Structures are given as structure tokens and as C-alpha cells.
Amino acid sequence: MPSINDLKKDMTGFIQKQLQDNPKTVDKIIDNVCKNDDKMKTIMKTILSFLFIGLLPCALFPERTVPLPEGVPTGYGLVYAQDFKTSSPLEAFVATDKRVWKWGKDDDHGYIEHFGKSKYAYKVRSPYNIALIKDIEVKDFVLEVQLQQTGKEYGHRDMCIFYNFQDRSHFYYTHIASVTDNHAHNCFIVNDKPRTKISHETTKGHKWGSKDWHDVRLVREHASGKIEVYVNDTKKPIMRAIDKTFDWGRIGFGSFDDTGRVRNIRLYAPESRKSKAGDPFVEGRK
DSSP states (O other): OOOHHHHHHHHHHHHHHHHHHOHHHHHHHHHHHHTTOHHHHHHHHHHHHHHHTTOHHHHHOGGGOOOOOTTOOTTOEEEEEEOOSSSGGGGGEEESOGGGEEEEEETTEEEEEEOSOOOOOOSSSOOSEEEEESSEEBSSEEEEEEEEEOSOOOTTOEEEEEEEEEETTEEEEEEEESSOBTTBSEEEEEESSSOEEOEEEEOSOOOOOSSOOEEEEEEEETTTTEEEEEESOSSSOSEEEEOOSOOSBEEEEEESSOOEEEEEEEEEESOOEEOOOOOTTTGGGO
């Protein structure tokens, strides 16, 4: 007869497989069970996220709760986590051009990679390579992710994070590049006109290196308008901006027109909601 621990392992393995292979089905189950209770939906998805990334003690044994990372405000919870253990989670993203995105593995770490320039026509000048998390929206959040830039060195060599994304002409993005100027290595707003710099503080640029992974944290508070960006150091931001234009929206990753990789996504927020926005890039693919 199997032991209790063996049964727990089997149960956890089954749930993790369902989360990986059938994320839409799991979302539908949660929506049906929780109905219109957004708070309960957030709690359920947080617990399932813990199971998905292997933090079983946090979900099954409250006395061993895994603490929030330093700097994440009290009242926030983990609302999304993605380790890309298989290629299946790539289907949980909507991209400007999915043909230039693929799944890969490096030193037992899964990632998604954009390896070419998207065939996409923006409505107003803004980045080409964008992949958004399909089904979740947040307003206030702390995002942690690892990025690797795979292109050649030049001034605007970049990776981007997109947030509070409303549609393809209304969103924020942070452009982390080798050299700063009015079009690079800054926080930008796209508000029905070409991207505009909103940073009031930024460093001179960021050295991506050749094969290095970089720990990025982005903090957003809508009420105050605060945007802070940290790279490889959670104490000192490389960029600061203040803007209150956009509230709820999706999160995404990519580049203006370069190549790179994304892994180990963690999204913390006081609340989240299911996105009903659909595919915002259809017109740009025509």
C-alpha cells in the first residue's frame, strides 16, 4: 500500500501536469467554482501556482509558508508563475508574430526565445517583438523575471517589458538597452501616438554581456504613478518614472526589434483579474 507521502507526491505530480498541459481547462474550472468572486479566484490561482512551481509545502502546510521576496509589499500574493518546464506554456502567450518565438532549455532551465524580427506593422511607432501573457491582468504589481539578450552589441541593443497593456496603441514599456537616449534605455508610454519617454531618472545604459542572464524587477503602483526598474540589484533602481495614465492591463516581454530569452517569471499583486481582451495584434499582421 502506498504511503501518505507517496500519495501526496502523485497528487502533486498530477496537478502540475494539468497546469502545464491544460492551463485553459484549469482556468475554466476555477472560474466555474468561484463564479464572480475575484478574490477567491486569486487565492485559488496562487495555490495552484505554488503547486506548479513545486512549492508544495506552501500550499499543503501553512506553517511552512514561503515568504514573499524582500521588497514585495504586505498584502501582495503570487498571482502568476512560469518556469517553462515544457513548451506548452508558450500557448499561454499572444504574440505580434508567434513564428519568431520558440521554447528552449538551458542548464535545466526552460525559457521562451524571440529569435527574429516580427512581421508586424504597428499603428503608432512602438516595439515589434511582443509576447503578452494572455489571461491575466494586474494594476499594481511587482514583476520578477530573468532576461538574456542574444543579439550583437550596439547602442540600442535591448530587451523590453510591457505592462498595463490596454491594446496595441495604449501601454507602457521599459526598454533596457546598452546606451540611454530619448529612444532607448528608458520607460515609455504609447498612448495613441509614437512612444514617448516618461522616465525622470535612468542610468547611462546596461551591459548585457554575451550569455548572461539578468535578474529584473519592475514595480508599478497606479495610485502614485510609480514605476521603478531594478536589474541585478533590488536596492537601487536603474530607472524611475511617474505616470497614472493606465491602470489594469496585461504583462508581456520582448524587444523593440532585437532577439532574446525570457525565463523564471514571478508576478506578485494585491489582486488580479482574467483578461477578456483577446488578441490585440490581429490588425498589425495584415
